[in-house]
Amino acid sequence: MRLLHTMLRVADLDRSIEFYTEVLGMTLLRRKEFPEGRFTLAFVGYQPESAGTVIELTHNWDKGAYDLGDAFGHIAIQVADVYEACELIRQKGGVVTREAGPMKGTDSILAFVKDPDGYSIELLA
Structure with a gap:
């Protein structure tokens, strides 16, 4: 499966x-x-x-x-560099909703962007 x-x-x-x-x-x-x-x-x-x-x-x-509702969370995408990915997305007209940075309590670097319909996409290194 x-x-x-x-x-x-x-x-x-x-x-x-x-x-x-x-x-x-x-x-x-x-x-x-x-x-x-x-x-x-x-x-x-x-x-x-x-x-x-x-x-x-x-x-x-x-x-x-569509109404997005509150049950759906996000799609996660692995990228090589979260900071660079945010900059490239912004340059191409994308909307960064949470700037790249560490997740509280961890060393993980993440960011969030929204697609044209408002769906959240998490970027992780």
Whole structure:
């Protein structure tokens, strides 16, 4: 068994694909429209789906926005340098919501950014 993907509902699929590919450096692995169901799926990731876990972006054509709720926490991404990653994300128009720095009580360096729909993404070295 292995974890395949995490699905996020997004309001603007093109904007989300741009964020995950251009700002976070993932690759668009596949995209497919389902006219009968009035939705489109796009899968993005750092590896092919056969090699690692990816993110499924789901755009329901008739839905404009979503409430994030308070049950979902965040997606975590490992980076080589959290400080540098924050600077690159900021340069590309991304929003850093918690600057890079140590997590209280540990030596771990982390930061948080938000995607265009407001989902939290943790960056860890």
